[in-house]
Structures are given as C-alpha cells and as structure tokens.
Amino acid sequence: MALIGNLFGRSPIRPMQEHMRAAVACAKQVVPLFEAMARGDIAAIAERRQEIDKLEHEADRIKNEIRSQLPARMFLAVERRDMLEILDSQDSIADRAQDIAEMAEMRGMVIPADLVEPFLDLSRRAIATCEQAQRVIDELENLVETGFRGRGVTRVDEMIGELSRLETETDDLEERVQRKLFPIEEDLGISAMFWYKLIDLTGEMADCAEKVGNRLRLLTAN
Numbered sequence: 001m002a003l004i005g006n007l008f009g010r011s012p013i014r015p016m017q018e019h020m021r022a023a024v025a026c027a028k029q030v031v032p033l034f035e036a037m038a039r040g041d042i043a044a045i046a047e048r049r050q051e052i053d054k055l056e057h058e059a060d061r062i063k064n065e066i067r068s069q070l071p072a073r074m075f076l077a078v079e080r081r082d083m084l085e086i087l088d089s090q091d092s093i094a095d096r097a098q099d100i101a102e103m104a105e106m107r108g109m110v111i112p113a114d115l116v117e118p119f120l121d122l123s124r125r126a127i128a129t130c131e132q133a134q135r136v137i138d139e140l141e142n143l144v145e146t147g148f149r150g151r152g153v154t155r156v157d158e159m160i161g162e163l164s165r166l167e168t169e170t171d172d173l174e175e176r177v178q179r180k181l182f183p184i185e186e187d188l189g190i191s192a193m194f195w196y197k198l199i200d201l202t203g204e205m206a207d208c209a210e211k212v213g214n215r216l217r218l219l220t221a222n
Contacts, residue, residue, distance in 0.1 A: 012070050012083055013141045019062040019090055020137045020212075026055035026094040027130045027205050030123050033101055038120070040110040049101040059094040063087060086215045090137070092208040093130055100201045107194060112184060115195075118177040122199070125173050126206040129166040133209035136160055136216060143220065153220045160213040170206035174199055 029052045036044035066087060070080055103109070111119050136159050142152050177199050185192045 012066050013144055015062060015066050016083065016087060016140065017137055019059060019066060019087065020134050022055060022059040022062055023090045023094040024130045024134045026052055026059060027097045028127050029055065030097050030100055030202065031120070031127060033104060034111065034119050034123050037104055037109055037111045038116045042108060045105050049105040052097050052101040056094045056098040059091060063091050082215065082219060086212055089208050089211040089215060093205050096201050096205045096208065100198060103194060103198060109194065109198070114184065115177060115180055118173070118180050122170065122173040122177050122202055125166065125170045126202050129163065129170055129206035130209040132159065132163045132166055133212045136163060136213050140216070148220050156220060157217065160217050163210060163213040167206045167210040170203055174203040
C-alpha cells in the first residue's frame with residue numbers, strides 16, 4: 001500500500017474539502033464585519049479584519065500544501081488541472097473576503113443607514129451561496145469513488161442547480177444595493193466608488209462559489 005501511495009500520490013480530495021471549509025469560514029466573517037460597520041464600531045471592524053486575515057492565511061496554507069503535494073499524475077478520475085482550477089476558485093472566496101475587510105478597516109467605512117439592510121441581505125445570500133458550494137465539494141469524494149457515475153451525479157447536479165439559483169439571487173440583491181446607493185452618491189462624494197467596489201467584492205464571493213460548482217459540473221458531464 002505504501003508503494004501504491006508513493007506511485008500515485010496522496011489523494012487531494014480531503015485536503016480540497018478542508019480548504020473549502022477554511023475559505024467559507026473566512027467568507028462567513030463578512031456578515032459580522034458588516035454588522036460592525038452598521039454600528040460604526042471601529043474596534044469591532046478591526047477585530048473582524050484580524051479574524052478574516054487569520055482564516056485567509058489558513059486557507060492559503062492548505063492551498064500551498066495541496067499544490068506542492070499534488071502529483072503530476074494521479075490515480076483518480078480527476079485531472080490535476082481540474083483540481084487546481086477548483087482550488088483556485090475556492091481560494092478566491094477567501095481572497096474576496098479579505099479584500100472586503102481590508103477596505104472596510106483601512107477606510108473606516110460605516111454603512112449609511114439606508115444601506116444597512118440591503119448590505120446585510122446581500123452578504124447573507126452570498127454566504128449561503130458559498131455554503132452550498134461547500135456542500136457540493138463535500139460530495140467530491142463519493143463522486144471520485146464511483147468514477148463520476150450513478151445516482152450521486154444526479155444528486156450533485158441538483159445541488160449545483162441550487163447553487164446557481166442562490167448566485168442569481170445574490171446578483172439580484174447586488175443590484176438592489178446599487179440602486180439604493182444611486183440617490184446618495186453626491187452625499188458620499190468620492191467614497192461612493194469604494195462602496196460600489198465593496199458591493200462588487202461581496203457579489204464576487206458568490207460568483208467564485210458558482211465557479212466551483214460549474215467546474216465540478218463539467219467533470220460530471222465528461
């Protein structure tokens with residue numbers, strides 16, 4: 001068994017799932033970050049940024065381990081290139097969360113009263129999309145074991161369909177926040193562009209989560 005392990009390399013499936021959990025844990029901190037921004041609690045904003053940075057670094061550590069240990073040839077139903085593309089999409093979730101926290105903390109951003117609920121709704125739906133992508137990745141081990149065949153594929157296709165639905169809802173909420181922002185642009189001045197960027201980054205977490213599902217859907221279709 002040791003010889004086989006050396007020949008084909010350690011399966012990256014569980015580390016991939018561990019990485020996805022770390023990335024989603026990072027993204028989930030965006031909700032309490034926005035809650036702190038709604039209160040204007042600068043100390044809490046700084047604390048949330050520190051926590052997000054810590055979780056993003058952990059996701060990076062796992063990512064780098066996977067990349068360094070992923071063999072050129074794997075005795076799996078998944079190509080190395082496909083695994084790396086999924087990994088990059090997962091990692092982008094954590095990266096976007098870190099970008100959000102960095103901007104919020106460095107600029108001391110306090111969410112205008114009219115935008116509080118739309119921002120919180122947007123962040124919660126983005127996180128729900130990321131959590132659904134995590135559930136999809138949790139099925140990867142079973143898919144590999146069955147060679148991407150059988151009822152498991154149908155189940156995963158349904159889960160990816162739900163993932164796409166959540167991402168679409170996130171897009172709708174993103175537009176809702178933008179429309180709320182239009183009337184107060186002049187009051188915000190130049191800082192309005194940073195609020196638009198924050199909206200984009202929040203929506204991009206869901207976009208990255210959908211890419212995870214889409215990449216896996218391509219594998220099940222082959």
